[in-house]
Each structure stands twice: as structure tokens, then as C-alpha cells.
Amino acid sequence: MPGTVYDQHAEWYTDVVQRRGLLHLQIIPRIMAFIGDIADQSVIDICCGEGIFTRELAAHGARATGVDLSKRMLGFAESQNTGTPVTYVHDDARVLSRLPDSDFDGAICVMALMDIDDISGVFRAASRVTRHSGWFVVVVTHPCFDISPRCHRGH
Numbered sequence: 800m801p802g803t804v805y806d807q808h809a810e811w812y813t814d815v816v817q818r819r820g821l822l823h824l825q826i827i828p829r830i831m832a833f834i835g836d837i838a839d840q841s842v843i844d845i846c847c848g849e850g851i852f853t854r855e856l857a858a859h860g861a862r863a864t865g866v867d868l869s870k871r872m873l874g875f876a877e878s879q880n881t882g883t884p885v886t887y888v889h890d891d892a893r894v895l896s897r898l899p900d901s902d903f904d905g906a907i908c909v910m911a912l913m914d915i916d917d918i919s920g921v922f923r924a925a926s927r928v929t930r931h932s933g934w935f936v937v938v939v940t941h942p943c944f945d946i947s948p949r950c951h952r953g954h
């Protein structure tokens with residue numbers, strides 16, 4: 800299974816996330832408020848990266864599974880022990896071939912669809928692995944909107 804471009808940038812991206820950039824500071828409370836009570840739900844974090852949202856789902860009581868196609872990103876995810884058990888799976892979001900049908904109550908995919916060519920495949924796969932009437936929350940932005948403070952000062 801091939802990786803993603805994030806295999807080359809895993810260290811940098813993990814550092815960006817762990818410094819809790821503005822983007823993640825904005826997204827985390829909003830997405831958790833939006834999905835509501837997930838205690839005891841089984842939730843998949845599609846394109847989990849270094850696992851910031853997988854850990855957040857687990858901290859809110861979900862049985863959380865993170866999936867990513869980059870083994871290096873998963874390595875950073877697995878190295879972060881939060882005390883709450885989470886599962887990580889190396890798989891392609893466009894098919895999720897390692898995951899069974901209807902296994903999850905809900906799914907999230909944060910800051911990743913803009914990197915993926917076959918978006919329909921991701922929606923099909925997310926629909927297949929979530930139960931009937933399950934939910935799927937997607938957060939996307941374009942990097943051009945992740946503006947550094949220097950840009951605000953007109954430099």
C-alpha cells in the first residue's frame with residue numbers, strides 16, 4: 800500500500816499540530832460541540848494524521864479508531880500515549896479495505912479531503928463503514944486561508 804506525501808513531512812506536521820496552531824485551536828472545540836455526546840459511540844477518524852482528533856474523540860468517551868495511509872504519521876500517533884486506548888489502522892481512506900461494514904456509529908475527516916483525488920471514494924467508504932443512520936462530519940479548508948500573523952500585518 801503506497802503512502803502519502805505526509806510520509807515526507809510527518810515530523811513537521813506533527814510539530815505544527817502539537818504547537819496547537821490557530822487552525823486546530825479553532826477546529827477542536829467547534830467539531831466536538833457539533834458532534835455532541837459521543838460517549839460509548841464507536842467513531843472513526845479518517846485521515847487521522849498524528850491523531851489529535853482520535854485522542855480527542857477518546858477523551859470524550861468514544862471508542863476511537865484512527866486511519867491514515869501514512870505509516871510515519873501513524874508512528875507519531877501511536878507514540879502518544881494518552882492513557883485512553885485508541886486503535887490505529889493503516890488504510891486508504893478511499894476504500895477503507897481493512898474495516899468491516901457498519902462498524903462505526905460515526906466518522907470524522909478533518910483537514911484531509913483537499914489532499915485526496917477521489918473524494919467520492921472517501922464518502923462511499925465512510926458510508927459503508929458507518930451504520931445505517933450514522934453520521935459523518937468533514938472539516939476542510941484551503942491552506943491559503945491558514946494565514947500567518949505576518950500576513951495580517953501586511954508583510
Ligand SMILES: C[S@@+](CC[C@H](N)C(=O)[O-])C[C@H]1O[C@@H](n2cnc3c(N)ncnc32)[C@H](O)[C@@H]1O
Nearest residue numbers: 803805846847848867868869891892909910911
Ligand atoms: C493535513 S493532515 C490532517 C491530519 C489530521 N486529521 C489533523 O487534522 O491534524 C492530512 C492527513 O491525510 C492523510 N491522507 C492523505 N491521503 C490519504 C488517504 N488516501 N487515505 C488515508 N489517509 C490519507 C495524510 O497522510 C495526512 O496524515
